[in-house]
Amino acid sequence: xxxxxxxxxxRGAVDLSALKNRPAAPAPASDGDAPVSGAPSLVFDVTxxxxxxxxxxxxxxxxxxxxxxxxxxxxxxxSPILEKVVVELGGRLVLAKVDVDANxxxxxxxxxxxxxxxxxxxxxxxxPLFTGAVPEEQVRQVFAQLLELAAQNxxxxxxxxxxxxxxxxxxxxxxxxxxxxxxxxxIESGDYARAIVAYEKALKENPRDEEAQAGLAQVRxxxxxxxxxxxxxxxxxxxxxxxxxxxxxxxDLDVVGGHVDDAFDRLLDLFQRLPSxxxxxxxxxxxxxxxxxxxxxxxxxxxxxxxxSLLF
Numbered sequence: 001x002x003x004x005x006x007x008x009x010x011r012g013a014v015d016l017s018a019l020k021n022r023p024a025a026p027a028p029a030s031d032g033d034a035p036v037s038g039a040p041s042l043v044f045d046v047t048x049x050x051x052x053x054x055x056x057x058x059x060x061x062x063x064x065x066x067x068x069x070x071x072x073x074x075x076x077x078x079s080p081i082l083e084k085v086v087v088e089l090g091g092r093l094v095l096a097k098v099d100v101d102a103n104x105x106x107x108x109x110x111x112x113x114x115x116x117x118x119x120x121x122x123x124x125x126x127x128p129l130f131t132g133a134v135p136e137e138q139v140r141q142v143f144a145q146l147l148e149l150a151a152q153n154x155x156x157x158x159x160x161x162x163x164x165x166x167x168x169x170x171x172x173x174x175x176x177x178x179x180x181x182x183x184x185x186x187i188e189s190g191d192y193a194r195a196i197v198a199y200e201k202a203l204k205e206n207p208r209d210e211e212a213q214a215g216l217a218q219v220r221x222x223x224x225x226x227x228x229x230x231x232x233x234x235x236x237x238x239x240x241x242x243x244x245x246x247x248x249x250x251x252d253l254d255v256v257g258g259h260v261d262d263a264f265d266r267l268l269d270l271f272q273r274l275p276s277x278x279x280x281x282x283x284x285x286x287x288x289x290x291x292x293x294x295x296x297x298x299x300x301x302x303x304x305x306x307x308x309s310l311l312f
Contacts (some may be wrong), residue, residue: 049190058121
């Protein structure tokens with residue numbers, strides 16, 4: 001079902017949680033009853049602009065992503081089955097529906113070659129499930145495996161269903177600093193340029209603002225890939241393996257799509273091939289992407305070690 005190893009530290013596709021300047025939520029209890037906040041409902045639509053919220057939500061509860069289109073006949077067969085099974089599971093996972101025609105960036109990020117295509121997100125990491133219309137029994141089996149994988153990785157929250165009481169004593173999150181809030185509002189509306197300006201202002205006020213540094217790196221990444229045609233970018237990079245700009249574009253796309261190791265290996269291989277006086281832009285992009293993925297992430301540690309060996 002997936003190439004994610006059980007128990008792995010999961011972080012993948014661009015995780016916008018750092019942009020909200022919130023501490024990571026503690027791991028929910030293994031009984032699966034930890035309440036989840038932030039889910040609009042068990043089944044909801046998601047767009048290019050709102051996808052950051054879905055990544056954040058996937059830290060608490062598995063998110064099934066249904067990539068569909070109005071013209072797709074098999075999609076109309078599969079979507080009701082997905083919705084039925086999700087509802088019957090009582091909030092143990094949620095369904096995010098993506099109209100690929102209206103949201104080409106998400107379609108490219110998930111590398112949707114055909115639809116319907118169903119993937120999951122567990123702590124921000126994409127988990128391939130299946131492509132094409134499948135029978136209800138198979139959907140149930142795959143979702144059961146998904147819940148097992150999520151539990152192995154500490155994602156065991158549950159979204160309250162209609163009629164249940166919300167916890168009355170949930171702690172209120174502290175407000176964001178004004179410039180951070182301005183940046184996050186801009187991100188939610190898809191205005192990455194405005195978010196970049198807000199984070200740059202925050203860093204001018206406090207150059208040691210680590211949250212602003214991380215947020216700026218992530219938003220710059222999203223801004224760079226906005227509107228990029230994935231297939232065309234890969235073709236250009238394949239035709240010109242020594243073209244630094246072309247390789248940087250594909251590495252960005254890989255990180256956004258959760259293919260972090262692919263991105264790092266691409267840039268490290270390029271760095272190794274280049275003469276020393278041409279390596280600067282590649283090293284700078286690697287360092288920036290290390291910050292986006294997280295400096296303690298095992299994939300970053302491995303890649304940073306290789307970069308160090310190439311430098312010295």
